[in-house]
Amino acid sequence: MRNVLTIWRKELRSYFASPVAYLLLTMFAIIFGFFFWNIVGYFVREGVASLNRGEMFPMNLNERVVRPLLANAGVVGLFMIPLITMRLFAEEKRTGTIELLVTSPIRDGELILGKWLAALTLYGGLLLLTALNFIFLFKYGNPDWKPLAIGYLGLLLQAGAMLAIGMFISTLTKNQIIAGAATFGVCLLLWVLGWAGGFETATWAQVLSYISVTTHTESFSKGVLDSKDAVYFVSLTFVGIFFTARSLESLRWRS
Amino acid sequence: MITVKELTKRYARNTAVDHISFEIQKGQIVGFLGPNGAGKTTTMRMLTCFMPPTAGSATVAGFDVLEEPMEVKKRIGYLPETPPLYPEMRTGEYLEFVGRLKGLSGTELSKRVDYVCERCSVAEVREKLISKLSKGYRQRIGLAQAIIHNPDVLILDEPTAGLDPKQINETRDLIKSLAGDHTIILSTHILPEVEQTCEQVIIIGKGKLIATDSVSNLQKRASGAESVIVEVASRSGELDTAAVQTRLEMVSGVSKVLFKEKLQTRNVFEVESGRGSLARGDLARAIVEAGWDLNELRPSAVSLEEVFLQLTGNQAAASAEGASAKGASK
Numbered sequence: 001m002r003n004v005l006t007i008w009r010k011e012l013r014s015y016f017a018s019p020v021a022y023l024l025l026t027m028f029a030i031i032f033g034f035f036f037w038n039i040v041g042y043f044v045r046e047g048v049a050s051l052n053r054g055e056m057f058p059m060n061l062n063e064r065v066v067r068p069l070l071a072n073a074g075v076v077g078l079f080m081i082p083l084i085t086m087r088l089f090a091e092e093k094r095t096g097t098i099e100l101l102v103t104s105p106i107r108d109g110e111l112i113l114g115k116w117l118a119a120l121t122l123y124g125g126l127l128l129l130t131a132l133n134f135i136f137l138f139k140y141g142n143p144d145w146k147p148l149a150i151g152y153l154g155l156l157l158q159a160g161a162m163l164a165i166g167m168f169i170s171t172l173t174k175n176q177i178i179a180g181a182a183t184f185g186v187c188l189l190l191w192v193l194g195w196a197g198g199f200e201t202a203t204w205a206q207v208l209s210y211i212s213v214t215t216h217t218e219s220f221s222k223g224v225l226d227s228k229d230a231v232y233f234v235s236l237t238f239v240g241i242f243f244t245a246r247s248l249e250s251l252r253w254r255s
Numbered sequence: 256m257i258t259v260k261e262l263t264k265r266y267a268r269n270t271a272v273d274h275i276s277f278e279i280q281k282g283q284i285v286g287f288l289g290p291n292g293a294g295k296t297t298t299m300r301m302l303t304c305f306m307p308p309t310a311g312s313a314t315v316a317g318f319d320v321l322e323e324p325m326e327v328k329k330r331i332g333y334l335p336e337t338p339p340l341y342p343e344m345r346t347g348e349y350l351e352f353v354g355r356l357k358g359l360s361g362t363e364l365s366k367r368v369d370y371v372c373e374r375c376s377v378a379e380v381r382e383k384l385i386s387k388l389s390k391g392y393r394q395r396i397g398l399a400q401a402i403i404h405n406p407d408v409l410i411l412d413e414p415t416a417g418l419d420p421k422q423i424n425e426t427r428d429l430i431k432s433l434a435g436d437h438t439i440i441l442s443t444h445i446l447p448e449v450e451q452t453c454e455q456v457i458i459i460g461k462g463k464l465i466a467t468d469s470v471s472n473l474q475k476r477a478s479g480a481e482s483v484i485v486e487v488a489s490r491s492g493e494l495d496t497a498a499v500q501t502r503l504e505m506v507s508g509v510s511k512v513l514f515k516e517k518l519q520t521r522n523v524f525e526v527e528s529g530r531g532s533l534a535r536g537d538l539a540r541a542i543v544e545a546g547w548d549l550n551e552l553r554p555s556a557v558s559l560e561e562v563f564l565q566l567t568g569n570q571a572a573a574s575a576e577g578a579s580a581k582g583a584s585k
Contacts, residue, residue, distance in 0.1 A: 006355040010341075017343035100339035100400070103303040104356040105328040252306045 003106040007114025008121070011088075015122050020087075024080055028126040035072045036133040039065055061143040062223060066134075070151040070221040073130060077159055078187050080126065084119050085166025086180035089248075094174040102252065112244050116160075116167055123159045127152060147223020154220020157233035158213060162187050164240025171247040187213075256281045256408060256438045257302065261311035264297050271297040273462040274311065279455070281407075284434040286453035286470075287442040294462040295442040296336060299410050302440070303333045316407050329358065332406035332437070336413050338397025342386035346377055346396055349385060350403060357404035367403055375399040375429060391422040398429060402437070409437045415448060427452050482528070483535065486551035487542055488521040496522050499547065506541050521550060 015021040043064050050059070092098040101111055131152070137143050166183040173179050190213045197209030209215055216229040257279040264272040272294040279285050287295050301308045302315060304324040312319060318326040341349055347368060354364045372378040375395045380388055385396065394414065401409055414430060415423045431452055433439060443449060449456050450470060458465040466473065487499050496514060499522055503512045511527040526538065535552060542549045 002360070003356070006352065010352050013348075014341065014343055095339070095341075096335055096337045097339040097341060099300075099305055099333070099335045100353065101356070103305050103328055103331065103333050104353075105325050105358055106356060107325075 001110075003110040004114040004117065007106075007111055008118045011115050011118030012121060014087075015084075015118070020083065021122060021125075024083060024122070025126060025129060028076060028080060029129045031076050032069075032073060032130040033133060035069055035076075036130075039068055040137075061137060061141045062147050065137065066143060066148050066151060067221050067223070069133075070148075070155060071217065073127070074155055074158060074217050074221070075191075077123070077126070077155065078162070078191060079184070080123070081159065081162045081166050081187055082180040082183035084122055085163055085170050085183055086176045087170070088115050088119065088167050089170040089244075090173050090176045090179040093171075093251075094176075098251075102248075108245055108248050112167070112241055112248065116164055116241060116244075119163045119167065120156070120160055123163065124156065127155055127159075144223075150223050150225050151221050153225070154217055154229070154233075157220075157230060157237075158217055161233045161236035161240065162190075162213070164237045164244070165190075166240075168240050168243040168247060171244055171251065256283075257313070257315050257440070259298075259302075259311070259313045262298065262301060262308050262313055263310040264294075264301060264306070265309045270462055272301070272308075272459075275459065275462075275464045276311075277457050277464065277467050279438060279440065281438055282435055283455050284431070284439040284441065284453050286449035286456040287440055287459070288446070288449050288456055289442075289444065289459040289465075291444055293444075293459045295444075295459065296412055297462075298459070299333075299412050299440070299442060303331055303410055304328055305333075329404070330407045332401035332404065332409045334397045334401040334409075334411045334414060336416065338393050339400070340385050340393055340396060343384070345382055345384055346388070346392075347372070347381040349396065350399055353400040354403045359404055367405070371399040371403050374402070376425075391418055391425070394418060394422070394426060395429070398426070402433065405436075407438060409433065409439045411439065411441045413442055413444075415443070415445070423448075483526050483538070483552060483554050484515070485524045485526055485538065485542070485549070486521055487524065488548040488550050490546075490548060492520070494520055494522055494547070499542075499545075500524065502541055502545050503538070506537050508537070523551075 043059065043061075047059055089098070092101065102108075134143075134148065138145075165186060166179075169183045169186065170176075170179040172182075190211065192212070192214075193208045194212030194214035195209075196205040196212075197215070199205075210232075216232045219226040219229050259278070260276050262272055262275045263270065275294075275298060287298070289295050297306075300306045301320065302313055304320050304327050307321055312321070314320070315327045316330045318330070320327050341352075344352065350368045350371060351364060354367055359367055372381055375398050377392060377395050377399055380392055385393065388396070394417075398411070398414065401411065411430065415426050418426060427448065430439065430441065441448075441453065453470060455468070456470050456473060457467045485503070487494065489495075496517060500512050500514060503509060503524060503526055506526075508528045509526055513525040513527070515523040515525050517523075539549050539552060
C-alpha cells in the first residue's frame with residue numbers, strides 16, 4: 001500500500017509539473033461551463049415561455065438540466081481520457097525509467113494501481129471543477145442532490161474503466177501519440193457500439209450494444225443506480241488492469 | 256556474493272547470452288568487458304531481475320533471481336546505460352522518490368538522501384530540475400539513486416559512456432571509492448577503464464564467457480616476457496644504432512633487443528628479457544659506461560588491450576557481428 005502511494009504521488013506530481021494537468025482542467029472547465037450556460041439558459045427561456053402560455057411549471061431541474069449536462073460531461077471526458085493515460089507507461093518506456101521501476105522492490109500490481117489511481121484522481125479533479133457550476137443550481141433552484149451524486153458516481157466509474165483501458169494501451173508502445181490515438185479510437189468505438197442496438201435486434205447487435213459504454217451511462221445520468229451497470233464498469237476496469245499487468249510481464253520476456 | 260551458473264538468454268532469433276558462469280566475491284569491483292553487443296547489458300538485466308533468464312540460474316546475496324526477485328531487488332542498486340531520471344523532477348525530489356521505492360522512509364530516508372547527495376557531489380543541484388542539468392550531473396544522480404538504499408551489490412551499465420574526460424575521471428574515482436562497502440559490477444567496452452578501476456575482470460564476447468581473472472593475472476598471462484623501453488642519446492653527433500644494439504644485447508638476461516625508432520641523436524629500443532631476469536641497473540650502467548646518455552628507461556606494460564585481442568581472437572569480425580547482434584536485441 002505504501003508503494004502504491006509512492007507511485008500515486010509521483011504520477012500526480014508529473015501531471016502537475018507539466019502543463020498537461022492545467023490544460024486539461026482549463027479545457028474541461030471551459031467546455032463544461034459553456035454547456036452549463038447553454039442548457040440553463042435554454043431551460044430558463046423555455047420556463048418563461050411555458051409560464052406565458054399559462055402552463056403550470058412542470059419542468060424538473062434534474063430532468064432538464066442535470067441529466068443532459070452529465071451526459072455531455074461523459075462525452076467530453078472521452079476526449080480527455082487519452083490525454084491522461086497516453087503517457088503513463090509509454091513515457092517510462094521511452095526514457096528508460098521503466099527499468100528503475102521494474103528493478104525496484106515493488107510489485108507490478110502496486111505500480112499499476114498507483115498509476116491508475118493517479119489518473120483517476122486527476123479525472124476526479126476535472127469532475128470536481130464542473131461541480132462548481134452546480135452550486136448556482138442549488139442557490140437559485142431546488143434540484144435533488146441524490147441523482148446528481150449518482151450521476152457523478154457514474155462518470156467516475158466510467159472514467160475508471162476507460163482509464164484502465166488507456167493505461168493498458170500505453171504499455172504497448174513507446175510513443176505517446178500512438179498510445180493516445182489508439183486509446184481515443186477504442187474509447188470512441190466503445191461509445192458508438194451502442195448504436196448497433198438501434199436498428200438490429202439480432203443477438204450480436206445486443207451483445208455489441210451491451211459492450212458499449214453508452215448503454216450503461218444512461219441509467220447513471222438519469223440518477224438511477226443500477227447494479228448491472230456498476231458491475232459492467234467495474235469489470236471493465238478489472239479487465240484493463242489485468243491486461244496491463246500481463247503486458248508489463250511480457251515486456252520483460254521480450255525486451 | 257553473486258553466483259551465475261550456465262546463465263542463458265535466447266531471443267527469437269539470436270542467443271544474447273550463452274551459458275555463462277562466474278562467481279563474484281563480496282567487496283570486489285569487477286569489470287564486465289566485451290565489445291558492443293557481447294551480452295553485457297542482457298546479463299546485467301537478468302541479474303537485476305529486469306528480465307528472466309531462458310535457462311540457468313543466478314543468485315545475488317544468496318537469493319535466486321527467479322525464486323525470490325523481491326529479496327534480490329532490495330539488495331541491488333542498478334544504473335542502466337541511460338540513467339533512469341525524470342526530467343520534470345528536482346534532484347532531491349527524485350532521490351527521495353527512488354528512496355521510497357526502495358523501501359526507505361522517515362528520517363532514514365532524508366539521511367540517506369543527504370548522504371548520497373554529498374557522496375556523489377550533487378548537493379549543489381539538489382533544488383534544480385533534472386532537465387536543466389548537464390550529462391555529468393545526470394550520471395552522478397544516476398549513481399546516487401543506485402546507492403540510495405545502501406545495496407550490497409551495485410550494477411553499473413557503462414557508467415562513463417558519453418562523458419567528457421574530466422567527468423570520466425571523476426566518475427571512476429567515485430566508483431572506486433564506493434568499492435569495499437558494495438560489491439560492484441561495472442560493464443564497459445573501454446579497456447583502460449577496467450585497468451584503472453577494477454580488480455577482477457570478466458570478458459565476454461558474442462554472449463560467451465571468454466575469460467575471468469584478476470587484471471594483473473590477465474596481463475601476466477598475455478606476456479611470458481618482460482620488456483622495457485630504452486631511449487639512448489649521443490652527446491656527440493650521430494648515434495651508431497648498430498653499436499648500441501650490440502652493446503645492449505650483451506647485458507646479462509637480455510633475450511632480444513628491438514630497434515623501435517631513430518630520432519636524430521636519439522634511438523629508442525625495446526629490450527625483452529625472461530621474466531624476472533632483467534637487471535635494469537645493469538642496462539643503465541652499460542649504456543652510460545659506453546659514453547651514451549640514457550634518456551629514458553621504463554617498463555612497457557602489456558595493456559589489457561593486447562590481452563583482449565589475444566583472447567577474443569579476430570576482433571574486427573567479433574565487433575562487426577556484435578554490432579548487429581546488439582541492434583537485434585534492442
